[in-house]
Amino acid sequence: MLAPVNERPTHDWMGTTYQTILAPQETAGAMSITQIIARAHDGPPRHIHHDADETFVVLSGDVEFWLDGTRFTRGPGETAHIPRGADHTYRVCSDTPARALVILSPGGFENFFVEMAQNNYAIPTDMPAITALATAHHLDFTGPPLEDAS
Structure with a gap:
């Protein structure tokens, strides 16, 4: 049995905190839910998940997709x-951090964030290692982070 949500570890990677609150082991692999808290005006490079649908439920802040x-x-x-x-x-487009639930179906990709945090990888300096890990998790980077449109 997995630990209660309030006892599950958090992982910090490049200014975003990740906490898996529903693990794939709890859904027979069907899905996972990760809570993220992302810095103001921050977001990942453009990318494609080849094997999972991703749904964001924004809880606080504003997020531009x-x-x-x-x-x-x-x-x-x-x-x-x-x-x-x-x-x-x-990218978070509010002046305060954003909090969201990220639902992945099927589950499994949330381990990418854990491994990135554990290895303390940084973009762009560790891109070869990050790209290799992304490929193992069926993700391809396709472009830069989203810039402010204004």
């Missing part, structure tokens, strides 16, 4: 669904 060339913003109580195989990224 880029999905296959379309930009849109979601705030508290709103969601964004990213189908597997879709080129996407996001």
Whole structure:
């Protein structure tokens, strides 16, 4: 049996805190839910998950998404669904950190964040190792992080 949510570890990687609150082991691999707290004006490079759908439920802050060339913003109580195989990224567009639940179906990709944090990898200095780990988790980087549109 897994630990209660409030006892599960958090992992910090490049300014974002990750905590898996529903592990794939609890859903027979069907899904996972990771809570993230991301810094203001921060986000990952553009990328594609080849084997998982990703849904964001924004709990606080405002998050701008880029999905296959379309930009849109979601705030508290709103969601964004990213189908597997879709080129996407996001960035916190509020002046405060954003908190969101990230639902992955099937589960498994959340281990990428754990491994990145444990190895203390940094973008761009550790990109060869990051790319290798991403490939093992069925993810390809496709472009830079999202820039402010204003």
